[in-house]
Amino acid sequence: MAATIAYLRVSTDDQTTATQRATIEEKHKIDTWFTDEATSGAIKAEQREGLSKLLQYVRKGDTVVVYAIDRLGRNTIDVLETVEALAAKEVAVISIREGFDLSTPMGKMMLTMLAGMAELERSNIKARQMAGIERAKAEGRALGREKTIDDAQVAQWRSENSASIKATAEHFDISTASVKRACRTAKG
Numbered sequence: 001m002a003a004t005i006a007y008l009r010v011s012t013d014d015q016t017t018a019t020q021r022a023t024i025e026e027k028h029k030i031d032t033w034f035t036d037e038a039t040s041g042a043i044k045a046e047q048r049e050g051l052s053k054l055l056q057y058v059r060k061g062d063t064v065v066v067y068a069i070d071r072l073g074r075n076t077i078d079v080l081e082t083v084e085a086l087a088a089k090e091v092a093v094i095s096i097r098e099g100f101d102l103s104t105p106m107g108k109m110m111l112t113m114l115a116g117m118a119e120l121e122r123s124n125i126k127a128r129q130m131a132g133i134e135r136a137k138a139e140g141r142a143l144g145r146e147k148t149i150d151d152a153q154v155a156q157w158r159s160e161n162s163a164s165i166k167a168t169a170e171h172f173d174i175s176t177a178s179v180k181r182a183c184r185t186a187k188g
Contacts, residue, residue: 002061020067155186
């Protein structure tokens with residue numbers, strides 16, 4: 001038999017789930033409750049204990065009710081991934097504040113819009129990241145981890161000892177990729 005499940009989340013210790021619970025109880029008879037309290041929205045959905053348990057618990061035909069869709073994730077992408085995980089299990093999602101049921105045609109349209117917003121957010125994140133990299137390069141800042149390997153020393157040791165890439169990596173306690181890169185760089 002299908003169950004109606006509620007999920008509640010608040011971000012800080014001084015917040016309470018009481019308002020979310022009362023609003024949900026006004027509109028739905030809930031069989032099971034899952035809660036994450038003092039759990040930042042910055043923590044990905046699947047890493048939250050309550051939501052993780054909910055995702056393991058739900059079955060085909062169940063309905064998950066949330067006070068607001070943002071309770072399901074830290075950003076549009078996270079919300080979409082959570083909703084898609086529930087949809088893959090054929091679980092309906094109802095958000096009271098936004099007033100939609102993702103199992104209805106209107107809800108599916110909302111999900112499509114949510115997917116579009118998530119794609120826009122991904123592209124904006126990538127653009128900001130690339131702009132930051134370009135700015136750092138323009139300022140002459142070194143990117144990536146600080147180099148700790150002396151390429152010439154690695155290449156010389158390998159050559160003098162007729163050592164394999166693996167043996168050289170073990171000798172210097174570095175990866176085989178680092179040995180290959182050091183040998184290429186040392187050659188010029």
